[in-house]
Amino acid sequence: MSRLDRFLLSEEWCLAWPNCVQVAKMRGLSDHCPLVLSANEEDWGPRPSRMIKCWKDIPGYKFLYKISGVLFGLKVGGGEEEQLSEAELVELHGVTSDIHSFSRLHTSICWQQSRSRWLKEGDANSKYFHSVLANRRRGNAISSIQEGGVTLEGVNPIRQVVVSHFASHFKAVNVDRPGIYNLVFQRLSLVESRSLTLPFSTAEVKVVCGIVIAIRVQFHRNGKLTKCLNSTFIALIPKIDSPQQLNDFRPISLVGCLYKILAKVLANRLRLVMGSVISKSQTAFVKDRQILDGILIANEAYDSVDWGYLDDIMGRMAFPTLWRKWIKECIAAEGLHVLMEAVVERKSANVRALRAVLVLFESMSGIKINFNKSMLVGVNIPESWLCEAASSLCCRVGKIPFLYLGLPIGGDLRRLGFWEPLLARLKNRLSGWKSRFLSFGGRLTLLKSVLTSLPVYALSFFKAPSSTISSIESLLIKFFWGGGEDSRKTSWINWKTICLRKEYGGLGVRQLKEFNLALLGKWCWRMLVDREGLWFRVLTARYGVERGRLRVGGRRGSSWWREIVNIRDGGGGLGGGWFREHVLKKVGDGSDTFFWTDPWEEGIPLCERFGRLFDMEENKSVSVAEMFALGWGEGGEALIFQIGLWQPDPGIGYTVRDTYQLLTSQDTITLDAAEDLIWHSQVPLKVSVLVWRLLQDRLPTKSNLVARGILSLEAHHCVSGCGTVESTQHLFLSCSMFGSLWSLVSSWIGSSLVEAQTLSDHFVQFTSSAGGSRARRSFMQLVLLACVWVVWSERNHRLFRGSTNSLITCWTRSRSHLIGG
Structure with a gap:
C-alpha cells in the first residue's frame, strides 16, 4: 500500500473519535487503494465483566459484586471514559480530598484499560493514557475477515465464522x-x-x-x-x-x-x-x-x-x-x-526412524507437530544430505546461528551482528514510547522496565562486548533526555551518574556491564552447588573435571565457556577475581580443593597469606587431600563435607541482586545532606527527578544554556523581569519574584525565614526549621518539593506560553499540591 493511501488524523481528532478504523479496499485498476474511514462502534453484544482495580478503593465494596444490580452499575462505571462535567467539578470543588480520590480512580481505570503496566510508578498523564487506550481499541477492532476467498463484514457474519472456525479447531x-x-x-x-x-x-x-x-x-x-x-x-x-x-x-x-x-x-x-x-x-x-x-x-x-x-x-x-x-x-x-525437537543423525535409516517415531507420537498423544515451523540444523554434515533429510521430515533446513528458546546458538558473540536482534527489539520498543508524552519520571520508569525485561534473558547467558553495551546505553540515553533514534537532545548529566544507586547520588538505573557479570556469576555458583543437573553432566563430558572443577578447555572451549571460566578464575573485569574472593569453601575429603589457591582456611587463600612459601612450592596445584596424605594434617581436625559458601550472605547463597550491589558498591562517595530530601513516597517521581537535577545545577536555566552555547549571552535575563542573570541559585532563592515564595511559606507554617547561601543549605535548614520530629520533617520536605515544582512550572509557563501568574497564585498552587496529594 502506498504511503499516500492513508488518512492523516490529528491527535485531538483520534481522542474525540476513539473508535475510528481505516480500511483499505482492493486496488483494482487504479494506482491507489480505495479507503474507508469508519468512526462507528459496532455492537458486539455484552462483554464479560472484568475487575477494575480501583473498585477496591470504594468504601463498602468487598463482595457486593454478587448483587446483579451492583455488578451492572460497576460495569457501567468501568465503561465511563469521559472527563468530569463542569457541573460535577463545581459540585466537588469544595471537597478537595474527594476530587483527588475520584481523579485517582479515573486514572486507575484509564491505566488498566490502556495496559500501560510499565507506568505503575511513572506519570499519571490522562492524555497519554487516553491516547494509548484509543490506539489499542483501533488495533483490536475487526472490521472485516476473509473466509474461503470471501470478505465478510458486519458483526453477525464475522461472529458466526469465528465461532465455527474455533469450534472445529478445538474439537x-x-x-x-x-x-x-x-x-x-x-x-x-x-x-x-x-x-x-x-x-x-x-x-x-x-x-x-x-x-x-x-x-x-x-x-x-x-x-x-x-x-x-x-x-x-x-x-x-x-x-x-x-x-x-x-x-x-x-x-x-x-x-x-x-x-x-x-x-x-x-x-x-x-x-x-x-x-x-x-x-x-x-x-x-x-x-x-x-x-x-x-x-x-x-x-x-x-x-x-x-x-x-x-x-x-x-x-x-x-x-x-x-x-x-x-x-x-x-x-x-x-x-x-x-513443541518437539529432535537431534537427527546422519544415516538415512535414522531419519526414517525419527519420522516414524514422530508419526507414532502424534497418533498416541493427539499432538500435531508443526513441521512448517520446524527446521533441521546440521553440524559438519554435507548440504546435499541435510536437504534430503529435511525433505523427508517435511521441514526447513536451518543454518548456524539459529534461535533456540529465544537465544542465538552457534554465533560469534564478540561481533555486533550477533546482538542485532536484541538491539532491534530495544529500538522497536522505545520507538513506541513517545517521550513527548512523558515526563522524566515516566521515562525513568520505562528505562528501568526495559533494563529488567528485554536484555536480561540474553545477558543471563552471554557476556555482552563493550561495543554492544555502548550501543544499548546510547539508545537509553537518547530516550531519557527526550530524543529519538535519529535525534539526540542535550545530555545534562553523564550516564554513569544516572546509573549510580540512589544512596550514591544517582537514579538507580542498572549498570549493564556490572549486571551482566552478576547474572553470569550465577553459572559459576551453580557449578559449586548444583552438580546433579544434566547441564553440568554435559559440560563435564565435554571438558572434563580436574580436582573437582571443570577444565578450561583451551581452544576447544566455546566462547561462552571461556567467558564463564574467565569470571570463575579471576577475570571478567571490575578488578579481576571478585567471584573467587567471595566464595568460601568448606572442605570435604580435600580432593576437590586446591591447597594454595582456594580460600578454604579462614576465607583467604594460603598463597596470599604465605606468599614466600607459595613461591618456593614446586606443585602449586596440590590438593588439600594430597597435603594431608603427606602428613601435613596429622593431629588436625577431621575434614567436613565440601560445599560452597557465598560470603556476602552464607545463609541464602548467591543472588544476582546482592552480587550486583556488591559490584556497584563504592566506598569513597560522600553525599550532601540535601540528597536525602529528594525522594519521598508521596511525591511523584517526576518531581524528585527535577529536584535531583536542581541540586546538581543541571536544569536548563538560561545561564546554563548560555554556558553550553545554546543561548546567546544577551538572552540570559530572568523570566520574572528582575533583570538578573537566570541561574538556579537566583531563580529558586534570590529572585525578587520567585524567591519571595519562601516568605509566604514560612509565614503559613509559623517558622522563621531561612537565609542560606546555597540551595543545598537552604533545603537542609528549611526542612528542620519547624521542629525536629520525624513527621514534621516529612511534612516540610513535602512543602519544599511542592514549592520547587511550582517555581519551575511557572518559569516554563512564562517562557514558553507567555502566561504570567502572581506570587499568591503560585503559593495557592503549592498548597493545593499538599492538600490534594
Missing part, C-alpha cells in the same frame, strides 16, 4: 490410538501420591471467602466444577499487522478468578512432586531447574494434548484416581502446548 478427533502399555515411566511414591489428594486447607487458598471455601469443598468431594467456573472466553490476538484471516489470530483463553484459585492450589501441590516423574532433560518449569540450561542441552516443551493420552500417562506414573479426575475437570476445555 477433539475420536480415533483409535496406540497404547502405552509396554513403556516404562518414573512413578510417584505412595506418600507423594497421597499428598496430592489431601483435603484443601485455608492456608492453600489464602482467601477468607465463604464462596471459595464452599466451592473447594464441593470440588474435593465430587471432582466437579460448576459450568460457569470452567467456561472460558476466547480472545483473538493478532499474529501480524493487518490480519486478514482467522489463521492470522492467536486464540487466548480467559478464565475466571475462582478457576485460577483452584488451578493454583493444584499446581502448588503438583510442583512438590514434579521432580519425581519428569525427565532430567526437561530443564524448565520444574523447581530448581532453569530454562537457560536448555541452551546447552536438548530439552522438551508442550501443545494441545489428547485427554485420554494424558490420563494414561498419569495412571502409569501412579497419580491417584481422584487427582486425575480433578485434572480432567480443569483441562477438559483447556489445552497444553508442546
